Amino acid sequence: MNTPAFTLYVDAQFTSPYAMSAFVALTEKKLPFQLRTVDLTLQHNHLPEYARLSMTHRVPTLSEGEFHLSESSAITEYLEERFAPPAYTALYPQALQHKAKAREIQAWLRSDLMPIREERPTTVIFLGEKRPPLSSAAQFAAAKLIAAADAWLDEGSECLFGAWSIADLDLAVMLSRLARHGDALPAKLSAYVDRQWQRPSAQQWLKLLQD
Ligand SMILES: N[C@@H](CCC(=O)N[C@@H](CS)C(=O)NCC(=O)O)C(=O)O
Numbered sequence: 001m002n003t004p005a006f007t008l009y010v011d012a013q014f015t016s017p018y019a020m021s022a023f024v025a026l027t028e029k030k031l032p033f034q035l036r037t038v039d040l041t042l043q044h045n046h047l048p049e050y051a052r053l054s055m056t057h058r059v060p061t062l063s064e065g066e067f068h069l070s071e072s073s074a075i076t077e078y079l080e081e082r083f084a085p086p087a088y089t090a091l092y093p094q095a096l097q098h099k100a101k102a103r104e105i106q107a108w109l110r111s112d113l114m115p116i117r118e119e120r121p122t123t124v125i126f127l128g129e130k131r132p133p134l135s136s137a138a139q140f141a142a143a144k145l146i147a148a149a150d151a152w153l154d155e156g157s158e159c160l161f162g163a164w165s166i167a168d169l170d171l172a173v174m175l176s177r178l179a180r181h182g183d184a185l186p187a188k189l190s191a192y193v194d195r196q197w198q199r200p201s202a203q204q205w206l207k208l209l210q211d
Pocket residue numbers: 011015016017018019040045057058059060070071072073110
């Protein structure tokens with residue numbers, strides 16, 4: 001197969017958890033790609049040249065020639081199918097039911113828990129921002145997230161499904177909204193979050209913030 005000429009469009013602030021997920025997927029698969037930034041604070045995602053690539057006007061978008069794909073989980077599933085394990089690092093568990101559960105977790109983290117996403121934006125994680133205490137709605141959402149993560153992860157578990165998957169990254173980033181802000185999290189989940197951040201692909205994203 002010819003080396004793909006991928007371009008990944010991410011936010012210029014490097015605080016989008018969805019852009020990070022697509023970045024980590026490409027990095028884990030060791031695929032070469034060019035990184036292009038879109039300044040969301042200046043609303044450059046609505047400029048015609050970006051809107052032509054992304055019908056959703058959102059980051060991330062993966063481009064290869066005239067093929068353009070937005071929605072981070074669509075990107076990670078596409079990469080997994082096109083660059084399948086074992087030749088490339090797996091992004092999803094191989095067992096069908098585990099793979100389905102990983103997709104369930106990705107979909108849930110993207111569609112629910114809105115009070116946490118609003119009151120603990122990822123600037124809390126990436127820029128150390130401080131926010132007021134959680135509202136009762138956010139506390140309720142946090143309790144639901146913690147209960148789910150606690151049930152999914154055994155004591156000392158490195159990852160959700162025996163081997164690392166992209167759902168681990170997505171879950172760890174969601175939990176980090178609480179952990180990095182100093183909101184209460186069981187020790188088991190804090191340890192899981194810390195281990196996920198040690199992964200070289202996650203560290204590479206953090207490095208973008210420092211450069
Ligand atoms: N479901 C989408 C969400 C993407 C998304 O919301 N991206 C935000 C940055 S975190 C964005 O581009 N916002 C710009 C806007 O909505 O104007 C995905 O998973 O890719």
